[in-house]
Amino acid sequence: MSIRAGLALIFVVAASVVLLAALALHVTSGRMALLQRRSELAYEDLTRHVTLANHAGRYMREAAEISLGGGDTEELRHLGALVARDLAAVEALGRAWPEDERLQGDGREADARQARHTVEERLRRMRVSFARISGDMAEVTRRASAGDRAANRRFVESPEREYEQGFVPLIDAAIADARRGVARSSEDAGRASVEIRRAGVALMASALVVLVVLLGGLLRTMARGFSALTRCARRIAGGDLGYAVPDLGRHEFGRMGAALRHMAESLREAQESRLRVERLAAIGQLAASVGHELRNPLGAVRNAAYYLNKRLAGTALGAEPRVAQLLALMEKELLSCAGIISDLLDFARERRLCRSACPLGPLVDDAMSVVQAPAHVRLVNEVPPGLPVPSLDKDQFRQVLVNLIQNAAEAIPAGREGRVGVTARACDGEVVLSVTDDGAGIDREHLAKIFEPLFSTKLKGTGLGLAIAAGIVRLHGGTIAVESEPGAGTTFTIRLPRAAAPELGAAQPA
Numbered sequence: 001m002s003i004r005a006g007l008a009l010i011f012v013v014a015a016s017v018v019l020l021a022a023l024a025l026h027v028t029s030g031r032m033a034l035l036q037r038r039s040e041l042a043y044e045d046l047t048r049h050v051t052l053a054n055h056a057g058r059y060m061r062e063a064a065e066i067s068l069g070g071g072d073t074e075e076l077r078h079l080g081a082l083v084a085r086d087l088a089a090v091e092a093l094g095r096a097w098p099e100d101e102r103l104q105g106d107g108r109e110a111d112a113r114q115a116r117h118t119v120e121e122r123l124r125r126m127r128v129s130f131a132r133i134s135g136d137m138a139e140v141t142r143r144a145s146a147g148d149r150a151a152n153r154r155f156v157e158s159p160e161r162e163y164e165q166g167f168v169p170l171i172d173a174a175i176a177d178a179r180r181g182v183a184r185s186s187e188d189a190g191r192a193s194v195e196i197r198r199a200g201v202a203l204m205a206s207a208l209v210v211l212v213v214l215l216g217g218l219l220r221t222m223a224r225g226f227s228a229l230t231r232c233a234r235r236i237a238g239g240d241l242g243y244a245v246p247d248l249g250r251h252e253f254g255r256m257g258a259a260l261r262h263m264a265e266s267l268r269e270a271q272e273s274r275l276r277v278e279r280l281a282a283i284g285q286l287a288a289s290v291g292h293e294l295r296n297p298l299g300a301v302r303n304a305a306y307y308l309n310k311r312l313a314g315t316a317l318g319a320e321p322r323v324a325q326l327l328a329l330m331e332k333e334l335l336s337c338a339g340i341i342s343d344l345l346d347f348a349r350e351r352r353l354c355r356s357a358c359p360l361g362p363l364v365d366d367a368m369s370v371v372q373a374p375a376h377v378r379l380v381n382e383v384p385p386g387l388p389v390p391s392l393d394k395d396q397f398r399q400v401l402v403n404l405i406q407n408a409a410e411a412i413p414a415g416r417e418g419r420v421g422v423t424a425r426a427c428d429g430e431v432v433l434s435v436t437d438d439g440a441g442i443d444r445e446h447l448a449k450i451f452e453p454l455f456s457t458k459l460k461g462t463g464l465g466l467a468i469a470a471g472i473v474r475l476h477g478g479t480i481a482v483e484s485e486p487g488a489g490t491t492f493t494i495r496l497p498r499a500a501a502p503e504l505g506a507a508q509p510a
Contacts, residue, residue, distance in 0.1 A: 009214060017207040024203065028196050035192055039185040045093050046178035052086035053171045056130070059083055060163050063133075080134050087127055090174070094119045119177070122170055129166040133159045225256070232260050236267070298337055305330045353475055358392040360433060361385060364422045367401035373409040376417055383424040383433075388498045390431050392476060400469040404435040404492050407465065411439030411490060426498065433494040442484040450482055 059079040094116070309327050312318030318327075361383040368379045405420055412418030424433045442450065453467040473480045477497050484490040 013207065013210055013214065017203070017211075020203060020207075021200075024196075024199065031192055031196075032189075035185065035189045039182070039189060041093065042178065042181035042185045045090070046175065046182055048086060048090045048093055049171060049174045049178050052083065052090060053175065055079060055082040055086055056163070056167060056171065060133075060160065063159065083130060083134075087123065087130065091123050094123065119174075122174055126167060126170045126174075129162055129170065132162050133167065229256055229260065232257070236260065236264050294337070294341055298334065298341065302334050302338075305334060353393045353396070355391045355393055357389045358394050358397065359389050360387060360424050360431070363392075363394065363398060364401060367398050367405055368422075370398075370402050371405045371409060373405075373420070374412070374414065376414065377409045377412050378417070378419050379405065379409070380419060380421040382421050387424055388426055388431055390476075390496050390498065392496075393472075396472045397476065400472050400494070401435070403465045403469045408435055408437035408439065408490065408492075411437055411441075413440055429498050431496045431498055433496065434491055436489065436491045438489040441486040441488055441490055442482070443486055447482060447484060451480070 059076065059082075062076045062079055305327065309318075309331070312323065312327070317323055361381065364381045364383050368381060371379065373379055401422070405422065408420040409418075412420075418438055420435070420437045422433070422435050424431060426432075451466050451470040453464055470480050473494055473496075479495045481493050482490065483493070
């Protein structure tokens with residue numbers, strides 16, 4: 001996981017915790033509001049029943065006073081109206097519970113229905129009981145106004161009995177139920193508060209654990225990445241360009257490690273390239289010095305050998321086989337030394353291109369006429385007519401062809417027929433020239449070094465021929481490549497611009 005993804009994940013977790021907390025607060029607020037509403041209704045129910053009991057008690061006391069010849073019938077009627085109003089209020093309050101199913105509590109529907117039935121039955125019996133009491137009280141009021149106290153006193157005993165045996169037990173039971181409702185609401189509120197606290201603590205603890213784990217992993221990854229990158233930078237700064245940068249994963253530190261690894265490889269290649277350039281410069285200076293120093297002595301030796309060969313010709317000493325063999329060997333080796341010195345000087349000198357329009361077919365014929373091919377090797381010019389004519393330095397490019405064709409001819413083992421073919425074609429604005437042989441081929445480990453100076457697979461090779469050829473091709477703005485399979489032959493491919501502008505006298509380093 002990348003550092004950016006880790007931070008995004010931490011942000012998502014934190015945002016989720018905030019949203020969950022907000023959702024929990026919303027749910028908690030709704031539940032606490034519901035519990036508060038239930039508590040308010042339970043307390044109001046208790047208050048209504050207590051008020052009903054008080055008003056009913058005052059009604060009976062007023063009725064007793066009236067039965068004894070005192071009291072006020074208007075007050076009695078007023079108290080009767082209060083009791084009726086209280087009964088209606090208790091009934092209305094009882095209907096508020098079933099109207100809002102949320103007030104009944106989870107899983108209590110059956111209990112709520114039974115409780116409603118009980119309350120409704122109790123209210124009905126209370127209304128019936130009070131109707132009996134108030135009906136008798138109306139008769140009491142009429143008798144009291146008639147002045148028959150004794151008969152009125154005997155008559156009032158019936159409402160008092162109904163009150164004490166019917167109404168009071170019902171109102172006491174209702175008050176007890178209301179008190180239990182208040183207590184139950186308090187208990188529910190307490191349990192809900194505990195559950196909410198526990199849920200909040202669990203949520204915050206879980207979120208804290210997740211955030212700590214994510215942050216810990218992120219910090220551990222960052223610490224490991226910084227440590228590895230610091231160690232790598234110090235090693236590279238100390239010159240250890242071969243230090244293997246560890247794989248830090250697919251996150252940002254992994255990409256930085258890959259960049260450092262690429263930088264170290266580029267620095268190593270640049271350093272190797274600089275060393276090669278310095279080596280080539282030293283070789284060039286040495287080649288120029290050695291070539292110039294050896295050219296004159298070798299010229300003198302060649303002149304001496306020529307003089308001896310001429311003077312001994314036609315003499316008895318010159319006719320001896322051993323002397324003739326030694327003179328031929330001297331001529332051959334002197335020519336070889338002259339070729340080596342020529343290669344050294346060609347490699348060291350600055351080349352100047354004298355371009356001109358140069359058809360490839362005749363140029364290949366000219367190069368093949370110079371090559372000393374073995375008798376078992378056949379040279380074939382397959383360059384078709386009508387090709388675009390490139391602008392070349394004829395002498396230098398003929399040297400390239402001579403080098404390639406000579407190497408191809410020498411690569412064919414003795415004892416079997418061989419073939420060296422030169423072909424050309426036009427392709428994508430370029431002229432592609434190929435020199436192909438069916439010789440022994442080149443080993444794969446040698447292909448990468450084939451154009452390096454002083455590298456040769458021949459026993460007597462200087463290793464400069466292909467390096468000089470590659471330099472000349474590059475001066476012409478072209479490229480040279482090689483393809484080979486051991487035992488299947490080799491193909492050198494040169495790509496030249498189709499119509500290069502002549503650059504007369506342009507000096508270019510080799």
